[in-house]
Amino acid sequence: MVAVSGAEITRRPAPRSAxxxxxxxxxxxxxxxxxxxxxxxxxxxxxxxxxxxxxLGRRDAVDGGALVxxxxxxxxxxxxxxxxxxxLGTVATVLAWDVGGNALSLGAQLGREADTSRxxxxxxxxxxxxxxxxxxxxxxxxxxxxxxQPVTTLFVLLLGATLLVVALNR
Amino acid sequence: xxxDSTRASGDGRMADPAADARAGDDAAGATGESGARxxxxxxxxxxxxxxxxxxxxxxxxxxxxxxxxxxxxxxxLAAVVIxxxxxxxxxxxxxxxxxAVGRRxxxxxxxxxxxxRVTVTVENTGDAVLPDLRVIDQVPEALEVVxxxxxxxxxxxxxARMTFSYTVVARRGEYRFDGLTVLARDFSGxxxxxxxxxxxxxxxxxxxxxxxxxxxxxxxxxxxxTGRVETDSGGEGVEFYAVREYRHGDPLSRIDWNxxxxxxxxSTLEFREERMATVVLVLDLRAEAFLQAGEDxxxxxxxxxxxxxxxxRSLLGTGDRVGIAAFAPADVWLPPGAGKTHRAxxxxxxxxxxxxxxxxxxxxVYTRTQLRDLxxxxxxxxxxxxxxxxxxxxxxxxxxxxxxxGHPxxxxxxDPTRTDxxxxxxxxxxxxxxxxxxxxxxxRVLDWADDESLAETLERGRRRWSL
Numbered sequence: 001m002v003a004v005s006g007a008e009i010t011r012r013p014a015p016r017s018a019x020x021x022x023x024x025x026x027x028x029x030x031x032x033x034x035x036x037x038x039x040x041x042x043x044x045x046x047x048x049x050x051x052x053x054x055x056l057g058r059r060d061a062v063d064g065g066a067l068v069x070x071x072x073x074x075x076x077x078x079x080x081x082x083x084x085x086x087x088l089g090t091v092a093t094v095l096a097w098d099v100g101g102n103a104l105s106l107g108a109q110l111g112r113e114a115d116t117s118r119x120x121x122x123x124x125x126x127x128x129x130x131x132x133x134x135x136x137x138x139x140x141x142x143x144x145x146x147x148x149q150p151v152t153t154l155f156v157l158l159l160g161a162t163l164l165v166v167a168l169n170r
Numbered sequence: 171x172x173x174d175s176t177r178a179s180g181d182g183r184m185a186d187p188a189a190d191a192r193a194g195d196d197a198a199g200a201t202g203e204s205g206a207r208x209x210x211x212x213x214x215x216x217x218x219x220x221x222x223x224x225x226x227x228x229x230x231x232x233x234x235x236x237x238x239x240x241x242x243x244x245x246x247l248a249a250v251v252i253x254x255x256x257x258x259x260x261x262x263x264x265x266x267x268x269x270a271v272g273r274r275x276x277x278x279x280x281x282x283x284x285x286x287r288v289t290v291t292v293e294n295t296g297d298a299v300l301p302d303l304r305v306i307d308q309v310p311e312a313l314e315v316v317x318x319x320x321x322x323x324x325x326x327x328x329x330a331r332m333t334f335s336y337t338v339v340a341r342r343g344e345y346r347f348d349g350l351t352v353l354a355r356d357f358s359g360x361x362x363x364x365x366x367x368x369x370x371x372x373x374x375x376x377x378x379x380x381x382x383x384x385x386x387x388x389x390x391x392x393x394x395x396t397g398r399v400e401t402d403s404g405g406e407g408v409e410f411y412a413v414r415e416y417r418h419g420d421p422l423s424r425i426d427w428n429x430x431x432x433x434x435x436x437s438t439l440e441f442r443e444e445r446m447a448t449v450v451l452v453l454d455l456r457a458e459a460f461l462q463a464g465e466d467x468x469x470x471x472x473x474x475x476x477x478x479x480x481x482x483r484s485l486l487g488t489g490d491r492v493g494i495a496a497f498a499p500a501d502v503w504l505p506p507g508a509g510k511t512h513r514a515x516x517x518x519x520x521x522x523x524x525x526x527x528x529x530x531x532x533x534x535v536y537t538r539t540q541l542r543d544l545x546x547x548x549x550x551x552x553x554x555x556x557x558x559x560x561x562x563x564x565x566x567x568x569x570x571x572x573x574x575x576g577h578p579x580x581x582x583x584x585d586p587t588r589t590d591x592x593x594x595x596x597x598x599x600x601x602x603x604x605x606x607x608x609x610x611x612x613x614r615v616l617d618w619a620d621d622e623s624l625a626e627t628l629e630r631g632r633r634r635w636s637l
Contacts, residue, residue: 009319070229074236077245086244090233090251094226098255101222102302102359109304109353110321115334119302119323126301126357127258134254138247 009111012057017103017120021062022051024124025096028069031089035076043072043089047096054100057107066097083142091131098127207272207293207331210350210367217363220355223259226252262356264363268296270331271350271369273307280340282376285316288338288347293331300326301357305334308349312528313338340376342475344522347372377521387614387632388447388490388553388580411442448491448506448551451478452544452572453526454558454565455498456537460530461559461586463620470559472528473584477624478557479520481582486513495547497540497568498525499533503547537564541571553578559586559601566604573613580614581605582627 025047032043046069053061073089102123106116230252237245272291280286290307294300307320317337324332348371354363413426416436426437453474462469468476478494485492486508493506494516502525504516520526548554554572558565560583573579583605587598605615614635618627 009321073248074233074245077242077248078236078240080242081244083244083247086248087251090248094252094255098222098359105220105222105359106304106323110306110323111319113319114321114323116323119304119325122301122325123357123359127255130254130258131251134251135247137254138250142243142247 010113011108012112013054013103013107014112014114014116015055016117017099017106018051018055020120020124021054021096021100021103022047024092024099025050025065025069027092028073028089028096031085031092032072032076032081034085035079035081039072039076039079039081041072042075043069043093046070046072046093050096050100054103057104059101059104062097062100062104066093066100069093069096083139087135087139091128091135095124095127095131099124207270207291208370209295210269210271210369213349213366213368215363215365217264217361220360220362223256223358223360226256226259230256259358259360262358262361264361265300265354265356266296266298267300267303267352267354267363267365269293269352269367270295271367273347273369273372275347275372275374277340278374280374280376282340282342284340284376285337286313286340286374287335288320289333289335290320290350291331291333292326292350292352294326294328297328299328300354302355302359304353304355306351306353307336308347308351309336309338310345310347312341312343313345314341340374341528342376342472342521343527344373344375347374375522377517387628387635388449388485409442411440413437413439446490447485447553448493448549449485450493450495450506450548450552450554451481452554452556453478453494453496453498453502454556454568455496455502455525455531456535456564457530457532458561458564459559461561463586463588469528470561470584470586473618474557474559474582475520475526477582477584477618479517480624481555481557482516482520483513492516493552494519495544496525497535497537499531499535500525502526505547506549506552537568541568545572545575548577550576554580556581557583559584560604561586561601563604566608569608569613570611573611578614580616580631581608582616582618582624584618585620
């Protein structure tokens with residue numbers, strides 16, 4: 001005999017969420033190809049782990065997968081990949097991680113059966129907009145900048161950090 | 171707003187099509203007019219940081235560091251992108267949530283087993299966009315959601331509304347739908363506000379029909395009133411019982427005149443007396459009794475209460491006086507009685523008494539105190555029908571205690587055990603030993619298997635005891 005219990009819900013993200021996160025993450029290995037096969041392979045492993053992690057509702061797999069995918073992108077950058085693929089890979093990795101994490105929380109709070117695609121799409125769009133804006137601003141400064149010294153980019157980074165501090169102290 | 175549930179779906183949409191279009195999220199077959207949407211009051215609210223962007227700052231500076239080290243400008247730019255996300259994660263204030271909530275049930279008084287469709291409408295009455303709103307309806311615990319989860323997520327502009335619906339299966343009892351849990355996040359999801367909202371209450375009352383069943387076998391302890399329980403004494407009645415010598419004062423109609431003609435001696439015919447019984451149905455509603463055979467299906471207490479309804483109706487129908495008592499966290503007592511009002515009272519008690527809820531009680535039951543109270547309430551000629559899965563020695567103690575005080579006890583015990591694993595088999599044997607011990611001390615025990623109907627069980631008992 002069993003003690004009486006209530007109905008259960010499947011506390012996992014919907015399969016569609018895993019597909020969405022995996023689709024975004026798949027951009028990372030494509031971008032990393034510009035930095036060699038090893039970088040692309042590393043990014044692909046990470047992207048796969050991320051998608052599987054979302055499907056299974058495993059936060060550690062999502063975090064780890066995103067880190068590995070990003071390591072692939074960084075490796076591509078170290079191997080002298082052009083700026084555009086590196087930026088694209090970065091945006092894709094962070095966005096996939098963000099979308100995956102959001103899907104995990106939706107899965108945990110609402111379960112697999114709930115209809116969440118609208119919220120998830122909006123979340124992904126907002127995240128993409130942020131990434132693209134940041135990339136475009138950075139890329140514009142990179143392209144238009146007067147000298148080709150790393151100092152310039154460091155300056156840009158500093159500017160970004162300043163923006164952050166302003167945002168934090170609002 | 172109650173009765174027009176089916177009609178509302180048509181004309182409601184026409185009443186305010188703009189609002190529906192704005193909401194854009196009525197995939198669940200919303201109706202525009204979903205009753206009065208009232209501003210929900212906040213019972214409790216907490217704001218927390220989800221910390222989901224933690225570590226991203228470190229990642230940004232690590233990337234920038236590698237970029238500077240290998241003199242790769244693209245990598246430093248990548249760090250700029252990550253810093254952009256860092257700002258995104260921190261730029262938003264706590265979401266301020268102001269919602270109006272309406273809820274509609276398509277059935278207010280269903281029968282057990284019917285499906286009730288619940289439609290919930292949530293409207294953003296604040297002036298801020300809610301980009302990530304997760305809504306969980308607080309379905310009464312005992313009701314099982316069978317279609318469409320009672321949860322959804324959406325984004326709502328100011329003034330927009332959304333509707334979702336789900337289906338629950340009605341179970342005996344009275345239920346209130348009056349709460350909604352809302353989780354609102356900002357765009358980046360770094361701040362989450364959880365609200366417990368109190369909404370206008372919708373109640374549903376599910377009353378099981380009191381079906382009669384086959385006659386309940388009762389012990390021969392009866393009241394002085396004529397009824398249907400066959401006693402072991404001769405007198406007025408229908409069925410032949412004995413012949414005895416004529417005594418002065420015997421009615422002429424009962425003298426055996428044939429015998430007088432044959433043997434010239436007077437003798438009197440006696441018939442089996444049929445009397446009315448007073449029965450109290452005692453329900454075991456302690457948390458220990460909430461057991462079920464498998465993962466799904468009805469649990470023992472549900473079967474008990476269902477059986478109590480049937481037994482009550484049946485006993486009342488055969489002219490006995492019936493009452494109801496229970497071992498429960500709250501006082502349950504319906505004194506023995508008869509008649510239509512009494513039946514209605516019992517039906518209401520069985521359906522809506524809070525102690526008879528289909529979920530296990532959280533409070534303990536003080537069995538000894540309740541047993542003492544019950545004994546003072548029972549009149550001398552009362553017999554007991556004890557409904558319990560007999561899960562523990564306490565239930566057996568209750569039976570013995572009532573039995574030794576001269577109240578014949580019949581145990582009707584829904585069997586929640588199985589024999590598929592050694593553990594289950596052990597529980598099964600333990601329980602059947604308990605039942606057998608009771609049988610040897612003169613208690614009538616009806617073991618009611620999971621796949622057997624109550625009528626079959628009663629019939630089995632009637633055949634055994636009439637011998």
